[in-house]
Amino acid sequence: MNVRSNPVRQRSCASLAFAALAILCSTGLAHATGNVARGQMLYKGCADCHAINENAVGPMHKGVVGRKAGSVPGYDYSADLKSSGIVGTEDNLDKWLAGPQAMVPETKVFFDVPDAQDRADIIAYLKEKAR
Numbered sequence: 001m002n003v004r005s006n007p008v009r010q011r012s013c014a015s016l017a018f019a020a021l022a023i024l025c026s027t028g029l030a031h032a033t034g035n036v037a038r039g040q041m042l043y044k045g046c047a048d049c050h051a052i053n054e055n056a057v058g059p060m061h062k063g064v065v066g067r068k069a070g071s072v073p074g075y076d077y078s079a080d081l082k083s084s085g086i087v088g089t090e091d092n093l094d095k096w097l098a099g100p101q102a103m104v105p106e107t108k109v110f111f112d113v114p115d116a117q118d119r120a121d122i123i124a125y126l127k128e129k130a131r
C-alpha cells in the first residue's frame with residue numbers, strides 16, 4: 001500500500017465527480033428529460049387529431065422527430081407551415097407544442113401544451129414510437 005498516492009487518487013476522483021455533475025446540470029437546464037410511458041399517456045390528447053401512421057385531422061407523426069415540417073405527402077397543410085422551412089428537432093417540437101401560432105402564425109392548429117415536462121414526455125414518446 002503506497003500511502004503517498006492516496007491524496008492524488010482522491011483529488012482526481014473528486015474532480016471527475018465534479019465534471020459529471022457539471023455535465024448533468026448543464027444538460028438538465030437545457031432540456032427536461034422525457035418519460036416515454038408518460039408521453040404515451042399524454043399522446044392520447046394528440047390522438048384526437050393525429051395518428052402515428054396515417055393522416056387524420058393533423059398529419060401523421062411517423063418520423064416527425066427530425067423531419068421537415070409540412071412534408072407529409074397527401075396531407076393538406078396550411079401554406080404557412082408548408083413553407084416554414086422548420087425542421088422537427090426536439091427544440092423546435094418543444095417550441096411548436098408550447099404555442100404553434102408563435103412559430104407559424106397562420107397555422108390551422110390551435111392546440112398547445114403549456115407544461116414543459118409534458119412536452120418533453122410527448123417528444124420522448126414520439127422519438128421512440130414514431131421513428
Ligand code: HEC
Pocket residue numbers: 042043045046047048049050057058059064068069070071072076077078081082093096097106107108109110111113122
Ligand atoms: C385539434 C387538433 C389537433 C390536436 C389535438 C393536435 N394537433 Fe398537431 N396538428 C394539427 C393540425 C391541423 C396540424 C397541421 C397544421 C398546419 O397545417 O398548419 C398539426 C401539425 C402538427 C405538427 C407538425 C407536423 C408536420 O408534419 O409538419 C406536429 C409536430 C404536431 N401537430 C404535433 C402534435 C402533438 C404532439 C399533439 C399533442 C400534444 C398535437 N399535435 C395535437 C392538429 C392537432
